[in-house]
Amino acid sequence: xxxxxxxxxxxxxxxxxxxxxxxxxxxxxxxxxxxxxxxxxxxxxxxxxxxxxxxxxxxxxxxxxxxxxxxxxxxxxxxxxxxxxxxxxxxxxxxxxxxxxxxxxxxxxxxxxxxxxxxxxxxxxxxxxxxxxxxxxxxxxxxxxxxxxxxxxxxxxxxxxxxxxxxxxxxxxxxxxxxxxxxxxx
Numbered sequence: 001x002x003x004x005x006x007x008x009x010x011x012x013x014x015x016x017x018x019x020x021x022x023x024x025x026x027x028x029x030x031x032x033x034x035x036x037x038x039x040x041x042x043x044x045x046x047x048x049x050x051x052x053x054x055x056x057x058x059x060x061x062x063x064x065x066x067x068x069x070x071x072x073x074x075x076x077x078x079x080x081x082x083x084x085x086x087x088x089x090x091x092x093x094x095x096x097x098x099x100x101x102x103x104x105x106x107x108x109x110x111x112x113x114x115x116x117x118x119x120x121x122x123x124x125x126x127x128x129x130x131x132x133x134x135x136x137x138x139x140x141x142x143x144x145x146x147x148x149x150x151x152x153x154x155x156x157x158x159x160x161x162x163x164x165x166x167x168x169x170x171x172x173x174x175x176x177x178x179x180x181x182x183x184x185x186x
Contacts, residue, residue, distance in 0.1 A: 008064060010150050012021050015149060015158045025132060030090060030143065032042070036109050036110070037076055037107055037108075037109060037133055038107070038108055038109070038110060039105045039106070039107060039108070040073070040079070040086055040106060040108045040110075041104060041105055042095070042098060042099055042106055043104075044084075044085050044086055044104070045079060045086045045087075045088060045095060045108070046082070046085060046086070046087055046088070047087075047088050047092050047095065048087050048088050048089065048092075048118070048122060049098075050118075050122070050143060051088070051092055051122055052100065053092070053132055053136055054136055054139075055133065055136070056092075056093060056096065056185055060093075061093060061097060061100075063095060064093055064094065064097040065095075065097045065100045065156075067181075068094070068097050068101050068103070069086075069101050073094055073098055073103070073106055073107055075091070075094065076090060076091070076106075076107035076108050076109050077090060077091025077092075077095055077106060077107070077108045077109075078092050078108070078109050078111055078121075079109070079110055079111070080110070080111055080112065080113050081110060081112075084167055086108065086110065087118075088120050089111065089113065089121055089122055089125075090122065090125045091108075094106070115147070115148075116144075116147070119140070119143060119144060119147070119148075120158055120159060122140075123137075123140045123144070123159050124159050132160070133171050133174055133184070134170060134173060134184060135173060135174070135181055135184060137152040137170055138170045138171055138173045138174050139174065141155050141159075141167055141170055141171055142171060142174060144159075145171070151164075152167040152168045152171070153167075154166045
């Protein structure tokens, strides 16, 4: 008879996502010192309309909601100032979960980034934290190519060492019929 497991495992006891987040933030150059940390009103923050991720896993978001409800937000979001408000660069899932919990404020680090750096960091963060679906990645590559005139080779170098051919093949997926794209996403 097979041994029955005791429960959900290590990740249910310790929010390992936060440990991974710190390592990724270090790799992306998103580290901060405590003096840069601010408490921002959630009502002053907006998701970036150019955020590569379009689909959020509901189950994982609910797990994050439960974690924030118990432990609070352990990792600040990263934002840029946009007029009198703020735009999310990294941490949209934490932002969404904080709103669902009903928090009024969230810890944040305010950065000064060019539009290109903002999009690159958002893309890299999403690739490294929780895989984008291939069509979201293709759309992000297309934005980098069209908005900032980057070649496929430059895109590959800037977003985690992907080859030029991998970027080009990913971009080709955007030419598929919508029914095929829908199948790829599901």
